[in-house]
Amino acid sequence: MPTSVTMPALGESVTEGTVTRWLKQEGEQVEVDEPLLEVSTDKVDTEIPSPAAGVLTKILVAEDETVEVGAELAVIGGDGDDGGDAAPPASAEDADTTPQTPDQQVEDADLGSAEPEQPAEQQEEPAPAAADSGSEGGGGGSEGGGGGGGEGTPVTMPALGESVTEGTVTRWLKAVGEEVTADEPLLEVSTDKVDTEIPAPVSGTLLEITVNEDETVDVGAQLAVIGSGAAGGGSAPAPAPQQEAPEEAPAAPEPQAAPEAKQATTETAQPGGDYGASGAQPAASPTSAPAPRVAPQAPSAPAPSGDGGGSQYVTPLVRRLAAEHGVDLNSVSGTGVGGRIRKQDVLAAAEKSAAPAESAPAPSSSGGTRTPSPAATPDTSVRGRTEKLSRLRTVIAKRMVESLQVSAQLTTVVEADVTRIAQLRQQAKGGFEAREGVKLSFLPFFAKAAVEALKQHPSVNASIDLEGGTVTYHDAENLGVAVDTERGLLVPVIHGAGDLSIGGLARKINDLAERTRTNKVTPDELGGGTFTLTNTGSRGALFDTPIINQPQVAILGTGSVVKRPVVVQDAELGEVIAVRSMIYLALTYDHRIVDGADAARFLTTVRERLEAGQFHGELGLS
Numbered sequence: 001m002p003t004s005v006t007m008p009a010l011g012e013s014v015t016e017g018t019v020t021r022w023l024k025q026e027g028e029q030v031e032v033d034e035p036l037l038e039v040s041t042d043k044v045d046t047e048i049p050s051p052a053a054g055v056l057t058k059i060l061v062a063e064d065e066t067v068e069v070g071a072e073l074a075v076i077g078g079d080g081d082d083g084g085d086a087a088p089p090a091s092a093e094d095a096d097t098t099p100q101t102p103d104q105q106v107e108d109a110d111l112g113s114a115e116p117e118q119p120a121e122q123q124e125e126p127a128p129a130a131a132d133s134g135s136e137g138g139g140g141g142s143e144g145g146g147g148g149g150g151e152g153t154p155v156t157m158p159a160l161g162e163s164v165t166e167g168t169v170t171r172w173l174k175a176v177g178e179e180v181t182a183d184e185p186l187l188e189v190s191t192d193k194v195d196t197e198i199p200a201p202v203s204g205t206l207l208e209i210t211v212n213e214d215e216t217v218d219v220g221a222q223l224a225v226i227g228s229g230a231a232g233g234g235s236a237p238a239p240a241p242q243q244e245a246p247e248e249a250p251a252a253p254e255p256q257a258a259p260e261a262k263q264a265t266t267e268t269a270q271p272g273g274d275y276g277a278s279g280a281q282p283a284a285s286p287t288s289a290p291a292p293r294v295a296p297q298a299p300s301a302p303a304p305s306g307d308g309g310g311s312q313y314v315t316p317l318v319r320r321l322a323a324e325h326g327v328d329l330n331s332v333s334g335t336g337v338g339g340r341i342r343k344q345d346v347l348a349a350a351e352k353s354a355a356p357a358e359s360a361p362a363p364s365s366s367g368g369t370r371t372p373s374p375a376a377t378p379d380t381s382v383r384g385r386t387e388k389l390s391r392l393r394t395v396i397a398k399r400m401v402e403s404l405q406v407s408a409q410l411t412t413v414v415e416a417d418v419t420r421i422a423q424l425r426q427q428a429k430g431g432f433e434a435r436e437g438v439k440l441s442f443l444p445f446f447a448k449a450a451v452e453a454l455k456q457h458p459s460v461n462a463s464i465d466l467e468g469g470t471v472t473y474h475d476a477e478n479l480g481v482a483v484d485t486e487r488g489l490l491v492p493v494i495h496g497a498g499d500l501s502i503g504g505l506a507r508k509i510n511d512l513a514e515r516t517r518t519n520k521v522t523p524d525e526l527g528g529g530t531f532t533l534t535n536t537g538s539r540g541a542l543f544d545t546p547i548i549n550q551p552q553v554a555i556l557g558t559g560s561v562v563k564r565p566v567v568v569q570d571a572e573l574g575e576v577i578a579v580r581s582m583i584y585l586a587l588t589y590d591h592r593i594v595d596g597a598d599a600a601r602f603l604t605t606v607r608e609r610l611e612a613g614q615f616h617g618e619l620g621l622s
Contacts, residue, residue: 003052003226005074005155005186005201007067007167007219010041010194011523017041017160018066018190018391019073019169019198019213019223023340024056024206026176030076030153030226031203035342036186037073037173037223040195041160042395044523045320047343048158049183051201052076055227056180057152059172059187059209060217066168066190066391067217069159073169074186074210074224076153076202152225153202157211159219160191160523167191168216169223170391174206180226185342187223190391192399194523195487202226318346320486324518325350392488403550408591411545413584414603417568418561420613421445422581428619435620436503442583443481443535444506446558449609451477451498454531457602461530463551464593471593480529480549481509483516484538491549492516493529502618537561543584553593556606559584583610 007017017039024036035047036056055077061067157167171188174180185197186206208225211217318341322329327349334341389397403409425440432440454461458473465471477498480491492512497505515521532549537560546557561583570576585606589599 002057002151003054003076003153003155003202004072004220004222005036005048005051005076005153005198005224005226006158007039007061007069007071007073007156007164007189007191007198007217007221007223008048008158008160009069009164009219009523010039010044010046010158010160010191010196011164011525011527014041014069014160014164014191014194014523014527015166016066016068016164016191016216016219017157017167017198018188018195018216019061019063019157019167019211020045020171020188020190020195020391021063021185021197022059022169022172022174022187022206022209022213022224023047023185023197024050024174024180024187024200024224024226025172025178026056026059026174026206026209026224028056028174028176028178028180028206028226029204030054030056030174030180030182030184030186030200030206032182032201034181034184034200034203035173036155036180036184036198036200036226037169037188038171038185038195038197039158039160039167039187039189039191040170040391041164041167041189041191041523042194042392042399042526044160044194044196044521044526045188045519046194046196046198047183047185048073048155048187048189048196048198049201050076050153050155050180050186050199050203050226051182052153052204052226053182053202054153054204055225056155056174056176056178056186056200056204056206057208057225057227058222059155059169059176059206059211059224060221061157061167061169061187061189061211061223062209062215063169063171063188063213064190065170065211065213065215065217066166066192067157067211067215067221067223068166068219069157069164069191070220071157071166071218072154072210072220072222073157073189073198073217074155074206074226075208075222076155076200076204076224076226077151077207152207152227153204154222155186155198155201155224155226157189157217157219157221157223158198160189160194160196164191164219164523166216166218168391169211169213170195171213172209172224173197174200176206176209178206180204180206185340192395194526195391198223200226318343320519321346323486326353390487396488399550400547403547406550407548407553409548409588410591410596411586411588412596412599412603413543413586414600414607416583416585416607416610417566417580418442418445418583418610418613419581421610421615422561424613424615424619424621428621431620432503432506436507438506438510440502440506440619442561443509443533443558444502445610445615446535446556446606447479447481447494447497447505447509447533448500448502448615449606450531450533450556451479451500452609453602453605455498456605457598459594459598460554460587460589460602462553462593463530464553464590465551466592474530476530478528478530480532480552481512482532482534482546483513485517485519487519490516490521490526491529491532492521492525493527495528502615532556533558537583543586545586546588548588548590553590554599554602555588557586557588559586
C-alpha cells in the first residue's frame with residue numbers, strides 16, 4: 001500500500017510547517033530515512049526523511065506552502081516484490097504519462113514485460129489515488145517488476161510541534177520521477193515556528209507531488225507519493241526523461257527508456273530547479289498511452305539533488321549553518337544524493353578547521369565564534385535589493401502586530417543598583433567558569449531574581465483567555481530568553497527555571513542561546529514559556545519597551561549596566577555621590593490582567609533582590 005509522508009510535530013507548540021524545498025521529484029526512487037524535503041517552522045528548519053522506500057508518486061504540498069502538523073505532504077509507492085529492475089521502466093513511464101496515478105507508472109514500467117496491453121488497461125482505470133492505482137496496476141505486471149508492490153508510500157505533512165497544525169511547502173527538492181533514498185531531504189516546509197526539510201520516509205521514486213510550493217496544508221495532509229520496491233532499480237527517473245522515453249519505446253509503453261531517462265532528468269533538473277523538470281513531464285506524455293500518471297504533477301519539481309558543482313542548490317539551512325561556522329561551501333564535498341551538501345557535511349568541515357578564521361572564507365566568519373551572536377554584524381550586501389520575506393520574518397511580523405492588537409500593553413520602568421552583583425561577579429567569575437563550564441554574566445542574576453519574583457506575583461506568570469472567560473496562573477516558571485540570530489529573534493524556553501540555581505540558569509542560557517543561533521534548538525524548546533526575559537542591554541540600549549510574547553502577560557527587558565554617579569546613603573556621611581553600576585528594568589505587561597500596581601510590586605521585588613546581592617552561597621563565596 002502507498003505510504004503517506006506527513007508533516008511531523010517538530011515541537012510542543014508547533015502546529016504547522018512550511019515546505020521550503022522538495023529534495024525529490026515525483027517519480028523518483030527514495031530509500032527509507034532518505035531526506036525527502038526541507039520544512040521550516042518559526043522555530044526550526046529541518047529535513048524530513050522518507051518513512052518508506054519506494055517511488056515518490058505524488059507531492060501534495062508545493063514549496064512555500066504551509067500546512068498543519070499531520071497534513072499529508074506526499075505519497076510514496078509501496079515496495080513490490082518486484083526486483084529492482086522494474087524501477088527503471090517506471091521512471092520512463094512517469095515521464096511520458098500525464099494524467100494518472102503515480103503508482104501505475106511503477107508497475108507499468110516493467111522492463112522485461114513488453115506488455116503494452118497492460119498499460120492500456122491501467123489507463124482505463126481512473127487512478128484517483130496515486131497509491132490505490134499503483135496497487136491495482138501492480139497486479140497486471142507482477143512479473144515485470146511492477147507487481148503487487150506497486151502501491152506508493154505517501155509523504156505527509158509532519159507534526160512539527162505540539163501546537164503546529166499546518167505547514168507551507170516552500171520548496172520541493174526532488175522532482176517527479178527522481179529517485180530518493182530514505183531520510184534524503186524531499187522538500188522544505190515552513191510553519192510559524194520552524195523552517196525545515198522533510199526527509200523521504202522510504203526509498204524509491206517520487207511518483208507524485210500533491211501539494212505545490214507556497215501551498216499551506218494541515219498536519220497529516222499528503223504532500224507526495226513515493227513508489228517503493230517495484231522500482232528497486234535506481235533508474236526510476238525524473239520528469240525530464242520523457243522526451244527520450246518515447247523514442248526508445250515508440251508507440252507502445254515506454255518502459256525501457258527509464259534508465260537513460262533518469263540520468264537525463266537529474267541533469268536537467270538541476271539547472272531548472274523548481275518547476276522545470278515537472279513541467280516537462282506533462283509535455284512528453286501526451287502521446288504515450290501507457291502509464292499516464294504522476295509525471296505531470298510537478299508543482300515543485302525542484303530540487304536538483306546533485307551534481308551541479310558550484311551551481312547546485314544548497315538549502316537555506318545549510319547556507320545558514322555554513323555562514324555561522326565560517327565554512328566555504330565551495331570547498332565542501334557533499335555526501336548527499338548526487339553530491340548534495342548536507343548539514344552533516346558543513347559541521348564536519350567546521351570541526352576539521354581548528355582555526356575557524358583561517359579555514360573559513362565564508363562571509364560571516366567573523367561572527368562564527370561562540371558566545372557573541374553572529375547576527376550582530378549587519379549584512380550590507382542587501383542594499384538596493386528587493387527580496388522575498390523569509391518565513392520566520394513573516395511570522396515574527398505577524399506575531400508582533402497580533403500581540404499589540406490583542407492585548408492592552410504598557411511599560412513600567414525602575415532603576416536598580418547592581419553594584420554588589422558586579423563585585424560578586426569579579427570575585428566569583430574565575431571559579432564559576434572552571435566549575436560550571438560557562439562564563440558568569442549578569443543575565444543569570446536577572447533571570448534568578450525574575451523567577452523568584454514570579455513565585456510571589458502569580459498574576460505576572462499567567463495567561464488570559466477572554467473567549468473562555470478564564471485566567472490561568474501557571475504553577476511553574478518557564479522562562480523564555482530572547483536570542484538574536486541571523487534568521488531573526490527567537491525565544492527558547494528554560495522549562496522549570498524556578499527550580500534552578502545561578503549556575504543552572506547560566507548553563508541553560510548559554511546552551512540554549514548557542515543552539516538557537518546554530519539552528520540546533522528543538523521546537524519543544526521554543527514553546528511553553530510563561531514569562532520572557534529580553535536583554536536589550538547586550539547592545540548598549542539603556543531600556544526599551546518590549547512587546548509581550550503571546551499568550552504570556554508580561555516581558556522583562558534588562559538594559560545596559562552603566563557606571564554613573566548617583567546619590568547614595570552613607571551611614572556616617574549621610575547622602576553622598578558615588579559611582580555605582582546602574583541598570584533600568586522595563587516590564588511590559590498586559591493591563592487586561594496585570595494592573596499598574598501589580599507591575600510596580602513585581603519590579604520592586606526584582607530590584608530589591610538584585611540590590612541585596614545575596615548570591616554568595618550559590619557562587620561558592622562566603
